[in-house]
Ligand code: SF4
């Protein structure tokens with residue numbers, strides 16, 4: 001409290017121009033940057049997995065299970081940054097119990113649950129049910145119990161049952177894709193629907209959020225796949241990686257065009273808020289927007305991935321470039337969220353000035369808390385990969401004959 | 404649910420997924436219906452006409468009368484236990500100075516509570532005036548619209564209030580208010596804003612800021628009553644709300660509002 005007030009006094013001394021007195025304090029801090037970032041990773045990873053399933057792109061098989069488990073790991077913590085930043089975190093359940101339906105944030109709770117329960121969990125369940133039944137027979141003790149419980153004590157793995165699993169799983173995927181779009185579109189809408197804030201209020205916001213989400217999710221799966229193969233000392237499936245990189249390139253291109261369109265539109269219309277936003281972009285957001293998001297997170301990846309569409313250097317070089325590029329994209333998208341969330345609060349709604357952003361190490365809004373919510377999904381993912389290793393799934397056709 | 408549990412008992416060894424899904428369908432269906440269809444009512448919030456059949460409070464502020472003494476801002480803090488630090492205000496006063504070269508200077512040191520000093524030399528000033536600010540008690544209030552739990556609400560007589568026993572402190576409403584009228588109470592963790600001193604209104608008193616204003620620059624009345632003081636104020640002056648293009652249904656009408664004011 002004392003520290004907080006001290007920080008506010010420091011910020012007050014740095015205010016440029018005029019801001020409403022209540023605007024000195026930034027209301028949404030790094031945790032709310034993480035929230036759309038993490039949901040975006042979920043939506044993106046899921047959509048990558050769905051590509052394999054819906055369009056029967058079997059080249060992508062090596063990353064299918066990984067993408068699903070990645071999506072689940074991040075999905076499980078997606079609401080945590082949001083909840084931990086609340087002034088009254090213990091009242092968070094009210095959003096679900098007494099949602100106020102004109103609020104985009106209230107609806108998010110339902111979209112989240114729908115997506116987590118109905119889409120992600122079901123799809124993974126169908127995909128793994130047969131394996132879990134088999135693994136339950138092969139293992140002992142707690143692991144055996146876990147598999148039994150997770151497969152909900154079902155035991156039927158006759159070809160007919162497995163075929164039904166597949167069919168239902170496919171249906172879930174088909175429902176899942178629009179749901180993933182909905183999930184992240186909604187997150188964009190939470191910002192895009194705030195008419196008080198000209199930096200946020202654009203119809204393109206949900207679409208931009210969606211495409212950057214897909215970009216970030218694909219980049220994340222790509223990165224994890226490369227690293228995991230290194231850790232497991234397995235050969236990377238280059239055909240798969242090249243195809244992922246191609247999708248990444250196209251979607252990044254669409255994302256870039258959309259964001260460019262948004263900016264061009266702003267500049268061309270040059271509304272009342274133009275001047276204040278112009279100075280924001282070239283001042284306080286210069287580094288995060290032009291260097292981190294624009295140059296490193298977008299232009300460099302576009303150039304490298306784009307070049308690979310025409311010339312294919314050696315495998316080793318491609319691998320290294322994919323590794324670096326996916327990391328750059330992840331950083332770029334993080335700063336895209338940063339520029340939206342933090343940038344949108346740095347200028348006054350009076351359009352007469354700017355406040356500044358100060359964040360501490362500790363406290364519920366500090367860097368450490370943010371780091372926790374970035375690290376936890378990876379811990380969950382490690383656990384899931386231990387429990388449900390996609391690479392240990394049995395070849396179905398071979399197995400069906402066995403049974 | 405009873406469906407699935409009874410079936411589970413019958414086929415302990417080999418439960419068919421079909422039964423599991425029958426039960427699941429009900430749950431899923433329930434979630435689907437709520438999550439897919441209900442939001443559509445919510446979309447209509449700002450596009451519908453505001454209610455307000457009975458008493459309907461409206462506020463008038465006469466900028467030409469305001470002398471920038473800041474007594475209203477101070478009275479508000481005292482009356483409503485607003486934290487004294489200069490980051491929390493339910494009511495504040497801004498000083499606008501438009502210079503001869505067209506540049507605009509806006510100031511509100513400590514919300515105007517300690518009064519104002521004109522930092523621009525007289526000969527450089529084109530014009531200067533004070534603008535008292537407070538919640539506009541919008542009729543299509545963006546803050547009510549976005550509150551995820553309905554902790555921010557509008558009374559039947561048009562006062563926008565916060566139920567602090569209910570607010571989860573998500574700060575969405577703070578983002579949504581175009582006028583900067585909300586803050587998170589540093590000790591309570593919930594949002595706070597002008598309540599139009601409803602506790603005083605109930606006793607037949609004026610809000611603290613209205614009562615203390617030495618020049619009677621503030622007027623409060625019933626917009627639905629043709630003979631009310633607010634209606635005669637609106638009739639006799641050319642009034643304007645701040646940021647009319649946002650269509651927030653603002654019920655705070657300023658006389659002599661300059662276009663520089665935002
Ligand atoms: S002025 Fe702000 S706080 Fe007051 S009703 Fe309007 S939007 Fe809500």
Ligand code: SF4
Nearest residue numbers: 550570571573574576
């Ligand atoms: S801070 Fe409180 S009043 Fe404001 S939107 Fe959140 S829950 Fe509602």
